[in-house]
Amino acid sequence: MIYELDEMVLLVNGSTLVFLFLINSVQGINSTASSTGIRTTTTSLFIQFTDRRNEHYNVGGSVNMTCTNRTWSQILYTVWKLNISGIQCTIGAIGHMFENTCMDGKVLLSTSNGVSYLHIPLFKDTDEGIYKCETLSRGKSYKANINVSAIVSPQISTRLDYRDGRREAVCSAAGGRPAASVSWGDTWNSSETQTSTQNNGGSFTVESRFILPDSVSADNLTCVLTHPSWREARTATLQISYHREPTTVFSLKYIAFSVCSVILLCGFLTGCFIVRTSVRRWSNKIRRPKSHVYR
Secondary structure (H helix, E strand, C coil): CEEECCCEEEEEECCEEEEEECCCCCEEEEEEEECCEEEEEEEECCEEEEEEEEEEEECCCCEEECCCCCECCCEEEEEEEEEECCEEEEEEEECCEEEECCCCCCEEEECCCCEEEEEECCCCHHHCEEEEEEEEECCEEEEEEEEEEEEECCEEEEEEEEECCEEEEEEEEEEEECCCEEEECCCCCCCEEEEEEECCCCCEEEEEEEECCCCCCCCCCEEEEECCCCCCCEEEECCCCCCCCCHHHHHHHHHHHHHHHHHHHHHHHHHHHHHHHHHHHHHHHHHCCCCCCCC
């Protein structure tokens, strides 16, 4: 197994002990003499490079992550430290000796020309986290802190809304990770507004809106969307068959329907009252007995 200390890496494989001292703080001194005195310069025995970057990968695909493009022949050791959802594990190699405490399918491999890479056979949401790698070659060391996050394709939708009696074109990209970019092919110099809302789980919903001029038809109106999960930009045509009715028109129809309903109801009740009254009168007239006159 591999134990990493501040100034050395210890590999225990059976009875074999290999010590690789990483003396990053030790410095050599070069002195040169001149007519004006002695000039002293210092140089490090190890030149260290540290890199910080963000990387995004598609959920469901395989991932190959490289710490550096140096080959195996140049590298003395490679170590990956993973912090995923608070769980830490290590994958490392010294020469032909390996150590893997992750035990979740991730392995350390190399290409045909000797470039080392971390292989994830099936990338999932749960693989998001901080990936730290370190390599040591002859005279140089390299470290990288990589923030790894998942890419999720957004759901695209378009619609035509009505606000204050005016048509408003809406293009939405919901549930994307990271947030998608949404724009319109042409807005006819109308003001365009865009909002981005973070959802539960870290996804984003992006909406782009603009007021459609009265003189412009909503037919074949398209918006343009880009996202890291797509190789090319996508377009979506405005769907006007599902648009909501203007509030003013809806209110007028509702009022007209209500008035007509009340009138019909009143007419029906009035008719029932008239019929009932007429039936009652005829019934009383038929039942009334004839009067006889006695002389």
